[in-house]
Amino acid sequence: MVEKMTATYRFDRLEQTLSQLNREDCLIMAGGTDIMVLHKSGRGVPLKLPKPLIFIDHLSELKQVFQNHKDIHIGACCTYSELLEHPLIPVSLKNAIKTIAAPAIRNRGTLGGNICNASPAGDTLPLLYVYNAKLLLRSVTGDRIVEISDFIQGPRRVQRYQNEILAEIILPSVLEEGAYVVFEKVGNRNADAIAKVGFAGYIRINEARIEDVRFAFGAVGPTMVRSIDIERKLVGKTIPLADADIVQVVAGFDKIIRPIDDQRSTATYRKTVALNLLRYFLSMKQYQAN
Amino acid sequence: MIKFTLNGKTEETNAPATTRLLDLLRDDFELIGTKEGCGEGECGACSVFVNNLLQNSCLIPIGSIAGAEIQTIEGILETKKFKILDESYSDAGGVQCGYCIPGMIMASAALLSKNPHPSKAEIREGISGNLCRCTGYNMIVDAINQAAKKGDGIW
Structure with a gap:
């Protein structure tokens, strides 16, 4: 045959x-x-x-990084290594990239690929969710822009039409002053591990008052877990947060984080670690913008 | 037909574009210094340079290397950098079974070319994509540290 x-x-x-x-x-x-x-x-x-x-990895049209007002546009085929070396990429994103894979894979893996692969454990996804990343999809008929949370619909399922390519990842207002952003990844090995839990936190403070706060959890559900409702409850509160507020936020996520057992970890471990990372983030005495 | 440069020579192949670079190197070009370990990018045994960047050849379909410059462990054997790494690995006792070593050497060379004076932590980061099940890594870290010192100025 x-x-x-x-x-x-x-x-x-x-x-x-x-x-x-x-x-x-x-x-x-x-x-x-x-x-x-x-x-x-x-x-x-x-x-x-x-x-x-x-x-598509060789297409120079998909490898540009540029700034448009306060937004940063990242070509979907930029490799992690290219982003690590690019002066426009925010330090918080660079720090996250350093925890992804190892040098050889960072020389090949792309930000656009990580998004379109839509793994529940996709390394960059929690961070891109808290950046409120938008995606520019291009086809012969033109461009359209979608929110990353609308684009990713489930494990390995994205809202891309057959004739479209993810051309750019847009990080809106990422150059806004005063935001503190963290990314945590828990895996079996520092390098080349698929995450058991991923967490990204974003907080913007003005004279001790919270102006904006966002959280996203990876590898604890079919897609990233984020709750605008819970985030809104924290806006206007002062830092350091009262214990009661922290307990309330953690309890809110306790209800909506529903991980599974698989070969990498257990549901119990994932949930415990996810909530601990959140609690740790909320308990900080100060948040230095990065 | 896919054309590329392999260890300085222009080559071409009619193998299917979805052939892994690793298989092309080992089976068609008989460059068996590049090893297959895990076959999924976790062990680094198949590390090569593509356009001077360290990459895992098990994750590269040859359709994407058209026009690229590929360098394998065989391609660096005659260089001064290799001689220094060879001596340092040997002096530090960094080689036991040897299976991971071609990949380790490629990762070491990639690291030192980018960062000629790495700290111990930077060395560990540089070889973080390469698994060795014999040495426990300490001797390999020592070897790279020695190579950085011995090769001062050439990286």
Whole structure:
């Protein structure tokens, strides 16, 4: 029996790539660090993929980083290493990237790939949720912008049409003064681990009063867990927070965080650690903008 | 047909674009210094340089290396940098079974090229994507530290 080979495309320009996607449903590969593992077929055997494959990691149109007013636009095919070296990327995002994978994978993995892979444990996702990241999707018919929380719909499920490519990740008002942002990842090993729990916290203070606060949890549900309702209750409170407020916020998330047991961790462990990370973040005496 | 540069020579292949670079190197070019460990990017045994950047060849379909410059452990054997790493690993007792070593050497060279005077913590970060099940890493960290000192000025 003759094996049918997977059709592959690698165009020089984004425009040609978009035209092909408009004609044919393809699997889009940026760095490939997830796809190559997902579709691994063993030693010496080329990957068999369910659809034709289109390479986009070389497209310079998808590798630009620029500032537009207070927003930062990040090309979806920028690798983690490229972002670590880019002067426009916020320190909080760089610190998070340093906890992701290891040098060899950071030289290949892309921010856009991490989003489109839509893993419940996607490393950058909690942070992108608290940045209120927006995604610019491009097709032959034009651009549209969606919130990251609307784009990611479930494990490996995103709201992308066949003819679209994620072109840019937009971090709105990320240069706003005074925000303190943390990212915590708990895994089995410092490098190359898939998260058991991820947590991102964002807080902006004006003279001890909370102006804005956001939390997102990763690997504790099908998508990132965030609650605008709980966040709103903290706006206007003063730092350090009263114990009663902390207890109330933690109790709120206790209700909506519903992790599962799997090969990496247990539901109980994940929930305990997630709430501990939240409690630790809320109990800080001060928040230095970063 | 995919064209690329391998250890300084222009090469081409008709292998399918979804072939892993690791398999192409080992099976078609018989460059067996690059090892397969986990096959999913966690162990670093298959580390090579793609356009001078450390990458895991098990995660690279060859369709994406068209026009790229690939360097394997065989491609750096004759360099002064390799000689220094070779001596340092040997002096520090950094090699036991040896399976992880080609990948470790590539990661060491990548680290030192970027940061010629790394701290112990930076060395550990530099080889964080490479697993060694024999040495417990301390001797490897010593080896890289020695190589940084011995090779002062060449990295």
